[in-house]
Amino acid sequence: MPGLENKVAIVTGGTRGIGKAIAQALLEDGAQVMVASRHEVDVKGSVDLLKKKAGARINGIACDVRDYGQVQRLIEFTVKQFGGVDILVNNAAVGHFASVADISPEQWCQVIDTNLTAVFYCCHETIPHLKKRGGGYIINISSLAGKNPFKGGSAYNASKFGLNGFSEAIMQDLRYDNIRVSYVMPGSVNTRFGGHEEEVSNSWKLAPEDVARVVIDLLHHDPRCLPSCVEMRPSKPPKK
């Protein structure tokens, strides 16, 4: 199977959890990878670690994806460093979980701005570069929360339901430009998301590497085939 040599990928939220595992898997498959998250120190830490194996194929930049100007800088920096963009993985997200009466307007906006509006920003800025390369791939990391509402999930559910609809619409906008769009809906993954702790006792959950593997598999499908939505869940969650 040919790898992703000469392909350039951007992974938002690529400094920990699922995004970091995706960045690592892309590097192992030969791609050049740009990671972005809000904190310079985390970006530098991740890049330094990944550089040990990947050398100059990894780079990073601090970017708050909620800020359109910073997204423009991320894409410009990537094109300057690596010569273009072929793959965009929209992975950065936050979660605030509380009853709708208790969630603050600031928390609501943080969730919707990060998990939905920022994905539009990243796609909007990247698409012209994908077109310049003759095509590409956009993979949005959604969640089973994008189809299964739950108590305390109003903001997060709304953001991921919105992301699923957005992904399906742009898939139709872009398919004849050879730009494929998929979204992945994992169930519980063992990360620090939403203030959880990564723990061995959580070994029933999906591992970040499981999601990364799905991303790599998507990128290796024949161009004729578009698995536009992938659901994945732990095989054996604790019995209720």
Ligand SMILES: NC(=O)c1ccc[n+]([C@@H]2O[C@H](COP(=O)([O-])OP(=O)(O)OC[C@H]3O[C@@H](n4cnc5c(N)ncnc54)[C@H](OP(=O)(O)O)[C@@H]3O)[C@@H](O)[C@H]2O)c1
């Ligand atoms: N963990 C789960 O159970 C689970 C299940 C289903 C789906 N997901 C989805 O999987 C994706 C990754 O989640 P995860 O579990 O890996 O979470 P995580 O460990 O909390 O990582 C989130 C990443 O996003 C970055 N980020 C957050 N806000 C950002 C912003 N405004 N601009 C740029 N980067 C930002 C974080 O870095 P900074 O905070 O330093 O910016 C971090 O690198 C998310 O889309 C999440 O919704 C997770």
